[in-house]
Amino acid sequence: MSSDVAVGASAVEAAVGGHVPLLAGSTVILTGASGGIGRTTARVLGAAGARVALTDLDAGALAPVERELREAGTDVLAVAIDASDQAAFAALHERVAAELGPVDGLVNCAGLFEIAAFETIDATAWSRIVAANLGTAAAGCLAVLPxxxxxGSGSIVNVASTAGEYGSISPAAHYAAAKAGVIGLTKSLAREAGPAGVRVNALSPGPIETAALRATTPEQKALAGSRTLFARLGQPQEIAAGCVYLLSPLSTFVTGHVLRVNGGALL
Ligand SMILES: NC(=O)c1ccc[n+]([C@@H]2O[C@H](COP(=O)([O-])OP(=O)(O)OC[C@H]3O[C@@H](n4cnc5c(N)ncnc54)[C@H](O)[C@@H]3O)[C@@H](O)[C@H]2O)c1
Incomplete structure (x- = not known):
C-alpha cells in the first residue's frame, strides 16, 4: 500500500500474473462489516490475503462473519463498536495494531440510509444519519491516519454514494448531505496525507442489491436499477472489488479519487 512507484510496479507484475494475493501481508480494518456490502467485502479482503479486523455495532451480528473468515483461513479479529465514537475507534486501532500488526488499510463502509421527506427530519434524525455516515468515516480516519x-504508507477507502454526488432519488437529504461530506472529507485528507505517502479515496456505489435497498419500495428499487446502463442493480462483490483495487498496489498513484461503481448510473 506504499505510494512508492518501484514497489507498485513490481506488485502490478506479480498481481496480474496471479501469483501473489493483492493484499498479502497487510492488515485492514473494515467498518459496517456485518452489513450487506460489508460482509461480502470482508470475505473478499480475506481472499485477497489481508488480515481483517471486522467492526460493526452488534457483536452477535459480527460473529458469523468472523467465523466465515476464520474457516476460510483468514486471520481475523471482530470487535463491536459504534464507529462514530472517536475514542472507541482509537482503542480499536490500538488493539488491531497489537494483535494483527500495523494497519495498512481502512474501509469505512458503515452507513445508515433512511427515507424521510426533508420537512420531517428533526435534529435527532439529522444527527443520527450524519453520525452513521460521516461521523464513522471521520472517526476511522482520525484513528488510523497518525x-x-x-x-509513510497506508490506504483509506471511504464508502460514499451516488446520492452524495447527485442527490438522493428517494427523499433522504440528510443521507445525501452526509455522503457529500464523505467525499469532501476524502479529498481534504488526501491533500493532507498525500505528502506523507498515505492515500485516501472514496468509492461511490450506485444501487447495490442489499437489505438497505430492499427497505425501499419495489417501485423505487426497480427505478434505481433502471437508472444504470445495464438495467440492473449492482452486487456487493462489485463494490468489494473496487475496495481491493483502492487498497492494493494496483492503485499506488490514485488518491483523492471518487471511484464510481454504479453501472453508469452517473457519468
Ligand atoms: N446498498 C446500496 O445500494 C448502497 C448504495 C450506495 C452507498 N451505499 C453505502 O454502502 C455502505 C454499506 O451499505 P449496505 O448496503 O451494506 O448497508 P447495510 O445497512 O446492510 O450495512 C451498513 C452497516 O453499517 C453498520 N453501522 C451503521 N452505523 C454504524 C455505526 N455508528 N457504527 C458501526 N457500524 C455502523 C450497520 O450496523 C450495518 O451493518 C454504506 O455506507 C451505504 O451508505 C450502499
Missing amino acids: AMVAR
Whole structure:
C-alpha cells in the first residue's frame, strides 16, 4: 500500500500474473462489516490475503462473519463498536495494531440510509444519519491516519454514494448531505496525507442489491436499477472489488479519487 512507484510496479507484475494475493501481508480494518456490502467485502479482503479486523455495532451480528473468515483461513479479529465514537475507534486501532500488526488499510463502509421527506427530519434524525455516515468515516480516519503518516504508507477507502454526488432519488437529504461530506472529507485528507505517502479515496456505489435497498419500495428499487446502463442493480462483490483495487498496489498513484461503481448510473 506504499505510494512508492518501484514497489507498485513490481506488485502490478506479480498481481496480474496471479501469483501473489493483492493484499498479502497487510492488515485492514473494515467498518459496517456485518452489513450487506460489508460482509461480502470482508470475505473478499480475506481472499485477497489481508488480515481483517471486522467492526460493526452488534457483536452477535459480527460473529458469523468472523467465523466465515476464520474457516476460510483468514486471520481475523471482530470487535463491536459504534464507529462514530472517536475514542472507541482509537482503542480499536490500538488493539488491531497489537494483535494483527500495523494497519495498512481502512474501509469505512458503515452507513445508515433512511427515507424521510426533508420537512420531517428533526435534529435527532439529522444527527443520527450524519453520525452513521460521516461521523464513522471521520472517526476511522482520525484513528488510523497518525500511524499511517508516521509509517509513510497506508490506504483509506471511504464508502460514499451516488446520492452524495447527485442527490438522493428517494427523499433522504440528510443521507445525501452526509455522503457529500464523505467525499469532501476524502479529498481534504488526501491533500493532507498525500505528502506523507498515505492515500485516501472514496468509492461511490450506485444501487447495490442489499437489505438497505430492499427497505425501499419495489417501485423505487426497480427505478434505481433502471437508472444504470445495464438495467440492473449492482452486487456487493462489485463494490468489494473496487475496495481491493483502492487498497492494493494496483492503485499506488490514485488518491483523492471518487471511484464510481454504479453501472453508469452517473457519468
Ligand atoms: N446498498 C446500496 O445500494 C448502497 C448504495 C450506495 C452507498 N451505499 C453505502 O454502502 C455502505 C454499506 O451499505 P449496505 O448496503 O451494506 O448497508 P447495510 O445497512 O446492510 O450495512 C451498513 C452497516 O453499517 C453498520 N453501522 C451503521 N452505523 C454504524 C455505526 N455508528 N457504527 C458501526 N457500524 C455502523 C450497520 O450496523 C450495518 O451493518 C454504506 O455506507 C451505504 O451508505 C450502499
